[in-house]
Amino acid sequence: MRYVFSGDLKIQKTSRYDVLIVGAGLAGLYTALHVSPDLKCAVLSKEGIDISNSWLAQGGIAAAVAKDDRPRFHYQDTLVAGAGLCDKKAVQVLVDEGPGDIHTLMSLHVPFDLDEEGDLQITREGGHNRNRVVHAGGDATGRETVKVLAALAGQRPNISFLEHTFFVDILTGGPGGPVTGALIFRDGAFELVSTRKIVICTGGIGQVYLHSTNPAVATGDGIAAAMRAGAKLRNMEFIQFHPTGLWSPHPEDRAFLISEAVRGEGGLLKNKDGTRFMVGVHELCELAPRDIVARAIVREMAKTGTDHVFLDITSKPEQALAARFPTIYNECLRRGINIARDYIPVFPVQHYLMGGIQTDLNGMTNISGLYACGEAAYTGVHGANRLASNSMLECLVFGRRAAMHIDKNIEREQSAPLPVLPQAAPRQAGNLDYKALRRKIQVTMNDYGYVIRTKAGLTEALAVVSGILEQLRQCCDNSKEYYEVYNVALVAQSILEAALARRESVGAHYRED
Incomplete structure (x- = not known):
């Protein structure tokens, strides 16, 4: 299905921007700050800027900035964690350019913690062999x-914020692009955005799972829209x-994260005894890589008949502890x-997507005018398993590179043509319980797409999710609730299909069979 919306929509407003950045986390903001001041840029966020994976990130940013560290050491640790599936060129770019972005943040007065001598306080996390x-x-x-x-960003005259705005679909001039604009939903009304460059920085897909550290907004909207395009x-x-x-006896929208840094400071994992x-x-x-620790915990829980360890x-x-x-x-x-x-009390919870929208070293996708950065993107730096605290560094390095590529390749003298909203066949409003369908997907993914997987379980899960997706394709009521559950189902289906296709166990993908 090319578009998630249906029927003739009443467009309340059309606006023009040179660049539309979807997502106001670290990737989106850093990209926006590196867009040339002579380009009109909009940063769209589903809620406020305080509702994102970046805002919740506890651990820190990894970069070879210590006196005894070198990018080549960071490079090697990243490759080991990625289980041999990292894109080596992307990793080289990450580790070589990362220290420069840390210094940029320092120049922007990000309040990094300092030691008694006034130097950066540098710590160690899982998978790193140096601080x-x-x-x-x-x-x-x-x-x-x-x-x-x-x-x-709020002080830059060329940057506008579109908060509490839902990103519905990407509009293109035809298959493969170019990008002409986007359909958005704000204040109960549909709007068109005319733009030639869209950067997807929508973060993760946590709401595909029952237990996740991601906020409730992480429904994979940017990835799903890119898939449709x-x-x-x-x-x-x-x-x-x-x-x-953090394990809790009460169901919660978001699992609270106990940072890797706690183990870096000496925290020990213990069973019920x-x-x-x-x-x-x-x-x-x-301090082993996260996939190894997560599997060990799941096996220990099974062995002891518990639903958490300590x-x-x-x-x-x-x-x-209170200070750190x-x-x-x-x-x-x-x-x-x-x-x-x-x-x-702790247990493994969905945290991060290593895959995503495939990009090159400048954040470009195969769709002309469409870029992706941060967790929503697949740059290749993480391979099969992300090294701790490389995620925020990826946002910085590749967000900056995407902005620089846009600056060099956008036609400044020519305004983007007004996008034409395509005709989408009308679909009847369905009497579906979207909340129940979303919960069913999450339970299914937790049961069969979790830390340890099997062919039988993945096959059963795919049948359930594909059935829900087919139900949703038969109807549409053009509401945020409908769009979100459709996106969750579409992303879940892509995860299960990819998990079935990769038969070997590697990194975070572990096939018990």
């Missing part, structure tokens, strides 16, 4: 970075499950857990 992760606000790196970049996807089967989501179980599983024990950081003083991990410390305390004295 190379910088952070801000202890465990609030994403929030502190996004706040600064959003404030700077004919963009190529890559490695959708590689879903990273964070080993340590208080016994460590990562010793002997991997030479790095608790993370023990009680070896550290309370004052030090203020977000985690306070959230756990709010739930009756003092992490200086109590074990933290």
Whole structure:
């Protein structure tokens, strides 16, 4: 189905921009700040800027900025974590250019944490063999970075924000492009945006799963719209499950994340009997790559008949923990857990998509005028498993490169023609319970597309999801709720199809059969 909307829509407004950036997380904001000031740019966000994966990012940003570190060491750690499936050219670009973007953030006054000498405080996370992760606000790196970049973008005369706006579909001049505009939904009305360049920075697909660290807005809208426009996807089967989501006896919209950095600071994983179980599983024990840790936890839960394990950081003083991990410390305390004295109950939850919309080293897709950056993009840097804290660095490096490519290749003297809204065959409004359908997809993905997979389970899940998608294709009521569940189903289907096609176990994709 080429477009998710149906019938003749009443367009309330048409606006023109040189560049439309979809997503106001780190990738979207950093890209916008690198777009030339003479180009009119709009940054669209589904909610406010404080509702994104970037805002929630705790761990930090990895880059070879320490005196004893080198890009080649970062390169090697990234390749090892990616299980041999990284694009080596993309990784080289990431590690070589990353330190420069850290210095750019410093020049923009992002408040990175400093040591007593006033130098960057650099820590270590899982999969890294050297300290190379910088952070801000202890465990609030994403929030502190996004706040600064959003404030700077707000001061730029060429940048406009379209908040609380739903991105419906990409409009093109024909198959393969070029991009002519977008259909958006804002304040209960449909609008057209005329533009020649669209950058998809919509983040992850967490709402495809029952338990995720992603916010409720992460329904894969940008990826789904790009798919409908004919963009190529890559490695959708590689879903990273964070080993340590905070377990709760009460269902929640978003699983609270216990950062990898807690294990980097000495946190130990233990079972219900208080016994460590990562010793002997991997030479790095608790700091092994995330896929290995997640599988070990799932197996330990099965072995002990429990639905969670524990993370023990009680070896550290309370004052030090409260200073280093203020977000985690306070959230756990709010739930009756003092992490200086109590074990933290944790379990693996969906966290990050390593695949996505396939791009080149400048963020370009196979659709003329369509770019993608950040988690929604497949640049090739993560391979089969993302190295901790490489995600924010990817947003910076490839967001900047996309903006630079747009600057050099856009025709400044020529305005984009007004897009024509295509005729979409009308479909009757369905009497479907969208909330129930979405829940069914999430439960199915958690049951069969989780940390450990089998052919039989994936086949059953694909049948369920494809059936729901077919139901949705028969109707449409042009509402945000309909569009979201359709996007969730479309993305889920692509994940399952890719997981079935890759028969070997590698990285985050583990086939038990």
